[in-house]
Amino acid sequence: MVPYLILSVAALLVNIPMGYIRENCPQFSLRWLFWIHAPIPLIIYMRVTLGTSKWFIPVGIFLAVVGQVIGGRWRGKTRSSEEVERLKQIPAIDAPDQKKLDESQTTVVLLNMGGPRTNADVPDFQKRLFADPLLIRFPLSFLFQGFFAWLLVTFRAKAARERYQLIGGGSPIFESTGRQARALQEELARRGRKIDVVFSFNYSAPFPEETISAVQRSGKRDVLLLSLYPHYSKATTGSNIYYLKKAAKQIYPEVQFTEAPAYYLHDGYIQAFVDRIQEQLKPGESLDDFYLIFSPHSLPLYSLVEGDPYAFQISQTVAKILTRLGRTTRWGIAYQSAVGPLQWLKPSLEDMLEAVTRRGYKKLLIVPVAFVTDHIETLCEVDIEYRQLAGKLGVADYRMSRAIECHPEFIRALADTVEAALAPRAPEVHRSAQFVHEHIV
Amino acid sequence: MVPYLILSVAALLVNIPMGYIRENCPQFSLRWLFWIHAPIPLIIYMRVTLGTSKWFIPVGIFLAVVGQVIGGRWRGKTRSSEEVERLKQIPAIDAPDQKKLDESQTTVVLLNMGGPRTNADVPDFQKRLFADPLLIRFPLSFLFQGFFAWLLVTFRAKAARERYQLIGGGSPIFESTGRQARALQEELARRGRKIDVVFSFNYSAPFPEETISAVQRSGKRDVLLLSLYPHYSKATTGSNIYYLKKAAKQIYPEVQFTEAPAYYLHDGYIQAFVDRIQEQLKPGESLDDFYLIFSPHSLPLYSLVEGDPYAFQISQTVAKILTRLGRTTRWGIAYQSAVGPLQWLKPSLEDMLEAVTRRGYKKLLIVPVAFVTDHIETLCEVDIEYRQLAGKLGVADYRMSRAIECHPEFIRALADTVEAALAPRAPEVHRSAQFVHEHIV
Numbered sequence: 001m002v003p004y005l006i007l008s009v010a011a012l013l014v015n016i017p018m019g020y021i022r023e024n025c026p027q028f029s030l031r032w033l034f035w036i037h038a039p040i041p042l043i044i045y046m047r048v049t050l051g052t053s054k055w056f057i058p059v060g061i062f063l064a065v066v067g068q069v070i071g072g073r074w075r076g077k078t079r080s081s082e083e084v085e086r087l088k089q090i091p092a093i094d095a096p097d098q099k100k101l102d103e104s105q106t107t108v109v110l111l112n113m114g115g116p117r118t119n120a121d122v123p124d125f126q127k128r129l130f131a132d133p134l135l136i137r138f139p140l141s142f143l144f145q146g147f148f149a150w151l152l153v154t155f156r157a158k159a160a161r162e163r164y165q166l167i168g169g170g171s172p173i174f175e176s177t178g179r180q181a182r183a184l185q186e187e188l189a190r191r192g193r194k195i196d197v198v199f200s201f202n203y204s205a206p207f208p209e210e211t212i213s214a215v216q217r218s219g220k221r222d223v224l225l226l227s228l229y230p231h232y233s234k235a236t237t238g239s240n241i242y243y244l245k246k247a248a249k250q251i252y253p254e255v256q257f258t259e260a261p262a263y264y265l266h267d268g269y270i271q272a273f274v275d276r277i278q279e280q281l282k283p284g285e286s287l288d289d290f291y292l293i294f295s296p297h298s299l300p301l302y303s304l305v306e307g308d309p310y311a312f313q314i315s316q317t318v319a320k321i322l323t324r325l326g327r328t329t330r331w332g333i334a335y336q337s338a339v340g341p342l343q344w345l346k347p348s349l350e351d352m353l354e355a356v357t358r359r360g361y362k363k364l365l366i367v368p369v370a371f372v373t374d375h376i377e378t379l380c381e382v383d384i385e386y387r388q389l390a391g392k393l394g395v396a397d398y399r400m401s402r403a404i405e406c407h408p409e410f411i412r413a414l415a416d417t418v419e420a421a422l423a424p425r426a427p428e429v430h431r432s433a434q435f436v437h438e439h440i441v
Numbered sequence: 442m443v444p445y446l447i448l449s450v451a452a453l454l455v456n457i458p459m460g461y462i463r464e465n466c467p468q469f470s471l472r473w474l475f476w477i478h479a480p481i482p483l484i485i486y487m488r489v490t491l492g493t494s495k496w497f498i499p500v501g502i503f504l505a506v507v508g509q510v511i512g513g514r515w516r517g518k519t520r521s522s523e524e525v526e527r528l529k530q531i532p533a534i535d536a537p538d539q540k541k542l543d544e545s546q547t548t549v550v551l552l553n554m555g556g557p558r559t560n561a562d563v564p565d566f567q568k569r570l571f572a573d574p575l576l577i578r579f580p581l582s583f584l585f586q587g588f589f590a591w592l593l594v595t596f597r598a599k600a601a602r603e604r605y606q607l608i609g610g611g612s613p614i615f616e617s618t619g620r621q622a623r624a625l626q627e628e629l630a631r632r633g634r635k636i637d638v639v640f641s642f643n644y645s646a647p648f649p650e651e652t653i654s655a656v657q658r659s660g661k662r663d664v665l666l667l668s669l670y671p672h673y674s675k676a677t678t679g680s681n682i683y684y685l686k687k688a689a690k691q692i693y694p695e696v697q698f699t700e701a702p703a704y705y706l707h708d709g710y711i712q713a714f715v716d717r718i719q720e721q722l723k724p725g726e727s728l729d730d731f732y733l734i735f736s737p738h739s740l741p742l743y744s745l746v747e748g749d750p751y752a753f754q755i756s757q758t759v760a761k762i763l764t765r766l767g768r769t770t771r772w773g774i775a776y777q778s779a780v781g782p783l784q785w786l787k788p789s790l791e792d793m794l795e796a797v798t799r800r801g802y803k804k805l806l807i808v809p810v811a812f813v814t815d816h817i818e819t820l821c822e823v824d825i826e827y828r829q830l831a832g833k834l835g836v837a838d839y840r841m842s843r844a845i846e847c848h849p850e851f852i853r854a855l856a857d858t859v860e861a862a863l864a865p866r867a868p869e870v871h872r873s874a875q876f877v878h879e880h881i882v
Contacts, residue, residue: 026784026787027784028782028783028784029784030471081799085792085796088787088788088789088792088796089787089788090773090788090792090793090796091773091788093773093796093797093800094770094771094800261769261770265760265764301746304745304746305742305745305746305784307787309756311753312752312753312756313756315753315754315756315757316756316757316760319706319757319760319761320760320761320764323706323761328702328861329535329702330535332531332532332534341468341469342469343467343468343469343470343746346467346529346530346748347529347530347531347532348529351526351529351531352531355526355529355531355534356534358522359534359535420769
């Protein structure tokens with residue numbers, strides 16, 4: 001009798017937390033199936049060890065299902081409507097009359113991942129980067145994230161330092177982002193907006209805690225979050241926002257966060273790319289002679305399955321650049337920087353280079369489309385490493401357009417985006433509203 | 442000795458075909474992992490039955506790996522470079538100087554799935570539809586596709602007939618597509634192009650075999666394939682082309698197929714949607730009062746993971762419509778018609794309606810964005826069934842824009858697309874090339 005009682009209680013109790021976790025996975029997804037089946041080996045082991053009859057199996061299954069249902073309902077009750085919508089992959093829907101921000105209470109915070117300022121900072125930067133489960137998720141990451149991060153940093157530190165050495169030691173991102181923040185603040189000032197623009201990094205200084213402390217010292221109440229990843233991903237903008245909110249909870253819980261509207265289709269942002277592409281041409285050359293490859297950073301495929309709009313938004317930006325260029329053929333999107341055994345967004349830049357050269361194209365122009373400042377991924381990976389590969393494949397002319405950095409059209413796009421979130425100023429209500437209406441998207 | 446020999450040979454031989462199949466799946470994908478592990482239960486069963494020692498397990502694993510490698514290499518050798526690129530998800534790359542078609546040798550074939558002309562045709566149409574593994578893949582479809590199709594048709598025939606009854610009995614698609622073919626032929630004639638335009642369906646007449654026979658009778662050599670699914674998917678355009686080529690192999694192997702360029706970003710195609718949206722407004726009404734939901738047909742998520750660009754292209758079309766409308770907020774994409782236990786593209790139209798009404802929006806305009814003619818999915822699903830749901834949710838004003846059908850701007854887009862594949866006519870080379878250059882994409 002006792003073994004049957006133990007087995008029954010175990011089948012029921014073990015499945016309650018599993019049902020709780022499962023309820024937060026998309027129905028019939030791999031993770032959903034995993035959490036349903038996870039307790040089976042344990043229950044089988046117990047059944048064999050306790051020596052219960054196989055006729056008891058249906059009862060065990062019934063109790064397991066009951067446990068799953070209890071766990072799921074428990075989660076369902078504690079779940080907010082935001083969580084329910086996230087599971088259904090409903091994107092953020094603008095509230096009917098979203099509150100516009102008061103300029104005098106607002107700090108604009110530009111978001112980026114950051115980078116090591118000198119080569120000595122490389123291991124510390126990478127440790128923080130890989131330890132973030134929002135950025136990259138290892139198998140059973142809730143247990144082993146730290147271990148995998150340590151492994152990666154240990155085995156890749158030397159190679160990483162060498163790569164940063166190739167681009168002059170460290171990353172230029174701190175200085176570049178600082179220049180962008182100043183340019184945006186000046187553009188807003190030109191429009192009569194006195195507003196502080198700062199920047200905040202995720203894995204190097206200024207860290208989220210420093211940013212929040214600075215806002216607290218300034219006494220302002222509203223933070224307008226403006227990502228320097230124009231295409232939304234949980235791994236980039238999502239992670240930035242998560243850690244800022246976490247820091248605010250500790251340091252300055254009174255602060256209010258507002259996310260700026262998206263600008264990945266803004267005319268100014270698109271025009272900045274068009275100009276950077278055309279800057280690569282020498283006098284007398286035609287862009288028609290080049291095959292264009294748009295090269296965004298890759299993401300693991302699970303992000304797409306979980307509803308991340310990154311890849312969709314990239315393709316929209318590319319379509320708009322092509323329309324502006326009047327280009328319909330001889331272009332492609334290829335993703336860079338995939339690592340490890342997971343499935344990533346395809347095609348890879350490497351495979352694309354092979355495919356394009358196999359067709360006999362000898363002149364290529366690579367456009368690192370998801371970056372607004374130059375990174376290790378552009379300066380080293382595309383401009384040095386893939387250039388070598390292209391040379392081996394017989395490419396005669398290989399060019400990369402530079403990052404848009406402080407292009408005036410890009411700064412205009414950022415300023416329009418900020419203004420779209422601010423309350424219109426009384427004397428110019430109509431002009432300003434019209435301006436933003438015309439230029440965003 | 443004999444049991445060990447049997448087990449060894451089995452472990453080796455069973456894995457060769459598995460390795461052959463695996464080699465055609467993306468590395469580390471679920472299917473890839475499946476074909477590696479598929480023989481394990483058989484081998485375990487044999488080991489237990491034959492009573493071999495557990496110390497022989499590593500030898501068995503070694504032989505299984507060898508079998509997988511042999512199978513994989515065998516496939517690798519028989520694989521074309523096109524297959525290799527398909528696995529790497531390299532999109533079709535334009536050859537450097539693609540041969541332009543000779544007008545006098547060309548028939549334009551408009552592609553669509555078709556539909557039952559009368560209610561009596563419903564079961565036959567559905568049987569063909571569900572039996573196509575390119576359209577919908579059931580679990581272990583290589584064995585059970587027919588069985589699942591029979592199940593679905595048997596249990597859904599009555600409901601399906603009732604739904605077709607609601608839209609007047611049968612589908613209007615035969616007549617609608619015929620009108621589009623005639624309008625395109627007339628537009629091409631106006632441009633001085635004497636060229637036959639016909640249409641071909643996949644699951645109702647005219648079937649691929651009839652289309653190919655008609656082309657053979659006309660004695661023409663080139664078929665220009667122009668899909669009425671503007672956004673490419675293996676499930677729609679891909680399946681259409683597959684069955685046409687299959688029929689040609691039997692009936693008229695001399696025929697050459699050329700795929701027309703994509704037109705999902707063509708200005709005329711976009712403008713047709715903009716006009717259909719604005720046609721829904723009565724005098725004095727403003728589009729600003731409506732929440733816009735773009736509603737394409739859903740696809741199972743595995744299609745996205747396998748590199749299907751459908752969802753990306755949809756989002757590009759929507760972005761271009763929004764730019765034209767000057768709209769930046771109060772819009773969303775929501776997929777309709779998902780069925781069964783697989784994961785499909787999200788959010789669903791149903792979930793989106795709930796989310797939007799929860800925010801207090803009472804006026805909705807649904808744009809069935811992936812359809813060019815009205816279907817059961819638009820006329821019945823969106824206009825009748827989801828209208829009822831919206832009513833229950835408290836929507837006061839629910840509208841659906843009509844399909845673009847024979848909108849002159851859409852026909853212009855199709856004509857431009859056809860001309861882009863045809864050799865320019867001598868006297869007007871520059872004008873024609875310029876025209877197409879400006880208008881495609």
